[in-house]
Amino acid sequence: MTQTRPPIVVCTKTHDLPNGRVSFLGAAQTVTPAMSLVELDGITLLVDCGAEPGRDNTPTELPDDAYEADAVLLTHGHLDHVGGISALLASGFNAPIYGTSATLAIARIVLGDSIRLRGGRHRDVRAFLGGFDHMARAMKYDEPFSPIASRDLQVTFREAGHILGSASVEIVSPGSRILFSGDLGRPKSPILRDYNTTWDDSKPFDLVVMESTYGDRVHEDGPDQVRENLFEIIERARADGGHILVPAFAIGRTQAIIYHLDNLVESGRLENLPVAVDTPMGLRVTETYSVFNKLFDEEALDKLSREDDPLDFKGLYAVRKGRDSRRLRDMKQTMLIIAGSGMCTGGRIVEHLVELLPYSETNVLFVGYQAHGTPGRAIIGAAERAKDGPSETVKLGGANVPVRAKVDVLHGLSAHADRKELAAWLDAIPGVQKVALHHGDVDAQNSFQKWYK
Numbered sequence: 495m496t497q498t499r500p501p502i503v504v505c506t507k508t509h510d511l512p513n514g515r516v517s518f519l520g521a522a523q524t525v526t527p528a529m530s531l532v533e534l535d536g537i538t539l540l541v542d543c544g545a546e547p548g549r550d551n552t553p554t555e556l557p558d559d560a561y562e563a564d565a566v567l568l569t570h571g572h573l574d575h576v577g578g579i580s581a582l583l584a585s586g587f588n589a590p591i592y593g594t595s596a597t598l599a600i601a602r603i604v605l606g607d608s609i610r611l612r613g614g615r616h617r618d619v620r621a622f623l624g625g626f627d628h629m630a631r632a633m634k635y636d637e638p639f640s641p642i643a644s645r646d647l648q649v650t651f652r653e654a655g656h657i658l659g660s661a662s663v664e665i666v667s668p669g670s671r672i673l674f675s676g677d678l679g680r681p682k683s684p685i686l687r688d689y690n691t692t693w694d695d696s697k698p699f700d701l702v703v704m705e706s707t708y709g710d711r712v713h714e715d716g717p718d719q720v721r722e723n724l725f726e727i728i729e730r731a732r733a734d735g736g737h738i739l740v741p742a743f744a745i746g747r748t749q750a751i752i753y754h755l756d757n758l759v760e761s762g763r764l765e766n767l768p769v770a771v772d773t774p775m776g777l778r779v780t781e782t783y784s785v786f787n788k789l790f791d792e793e794a795l796d797k798l799s800r801e802d803d804p805l806d807f808k809g810l811y812a813v814r815k816g817r818d819s820r821r822l823r824d825m826k827q828t829m830l831i832i833a834g835s836g837m838c839t840g841g842r843i844v845e846h847l848v849e850l851l852p853y854s855e856t857n858v859l860f861v862g863y864q865a866h867g868t869p870g871r872a873i874i875g876a877a878e879r880a881k882d883g884p885s886e887t888v889k890l891g892g893a894n895v896p897v898r899a900k901v902d903v904l905h906g907l908s909a910h911a912d913r914k915e916l917a918a919w920l921d922a923i924p925g926v927q928k929v930a931l932h933h934g935d936v937d938a939q940n941s942f943q944k945w946y947k
């Protein structure tokens with residue numbers, strides 16, 4: 495059966511609706527930060543309130559319109575979707591902030607951490623979180639709610655499969671029906687349920703706003719292949735006798751790696767390899783995943799029903815204190831150390847790399863995207879060139895560190911759907927009149943628009 499696909503609009507900031515409009519206050523032509531304003535019949539809703547991650551020590555300034563919103567709807571807890579909330583609340587913003595319960599819990603961790611990174615003290619974090627909790631409203635998936643009492647407007651969070659709690663946001667008013675994808679995950683990702691594909695067709699969608707991070711590519715490996723590749727890399731690496739360092743993002747990636755390792759250990763394939771989760775934020779997020787384990791996918795729920803925690807296994811250690819982190823490097827036995835940050839721009843992984851990159855028995859395993867200009871990207875480049883030449887140094891923690899360690903990259907663990915997976919999400923939605931792409935680079939948006947016809 496052939497169906498006519500809806501028109502796609504790219505790199506456009508404003509989209510008119512029968513009774514209002516949608517404006518992108520961020521991420522119109524880039525991946526971050528995500529923030530959109532929905533104006534409907536005189537009401538304004540802010541969908542996400544992102545801030546540029548890792549900027550400087552000053553609080554983010556938000557576009558003026560953001561401060562006037564009647565309510566905020568959060569798609570998920572990543573910093574580029576919630577980071578502006580601290581600036582919003584600092585201005586005296588006094589309107590409800592809606593999210594799923596897991597999203598609000600992850601947002602608390604992320605925002606508290608970002609205040610600390612900007613030099614905030616414990617009491618600043620506590621004061622902020624008090625204000626946040628006062629405004630936060632936890633909502634369930636698939637249960638419509640009215641974000642503004644007495645107004646004829648309904649919002650529903652739908653599963654987006656990106657990180658725990660992530661949601662697409664459906665907004666229905668008497669004059670229009672719109673949908674924000676939020677960040678969409680890959681179907682069959684570990685732990686997470688797949689993005690929603692069942693929609694009621696009682697009313698057409700006037701506008702679907704879809705992310706387009708990977709609108710220009712197809713991920714090669716599915717989750718089963720990723721696990722096999724992970725196993726092979728670890729077995730090869732441990733033969734070298736040194737530690738295996740895994741730089742990982744605290745939210746989503748750390749839990750996905752733990753889940754794959756849990757499978758490998760409990761199936762008896764991976765033996766006698768201690769695994770250290772050496773990231774305080776990653777540990778807190780992992781605990782949050784466990785608190786909201788009702789949201790896990792079937793495979794993970796099945797493990798839970800057999801009293802097998804899918805995020806814990808024999809040989810997994812939580813490293814909370816800095817001094818215990820330093821001690822890991824003195825361990826004689828080969829260990830796998832998961833530490834942040836994911837691109838080696840800060841966090842405990844930097845100290846491990848400074849100490850261990852100069853040794854050929856060390857292995858570094860990258861499990862996520864490394865942006866241009868980051869130490870992670872520099873390490874991969876240096877290791878690649880060292881195959882045919884002398885070893886190079888990279889700048890890390892203020893030092894020039896020789897890269898003699900072996901470096902591997904594990905592909906396929908992306909938290910973002912590729913173009914085929916984006917298209918499958920879109921094709922499942924009935925009666926779409928128009929699709930606006932955002933949250934993607936210009937090339938990715940153009941490429942998807944051309945390809946999706």
Ligand SMILES: [Zn+2]
Nearest residue numbers: 570572656677
């Ligand atoms: Zn995200």
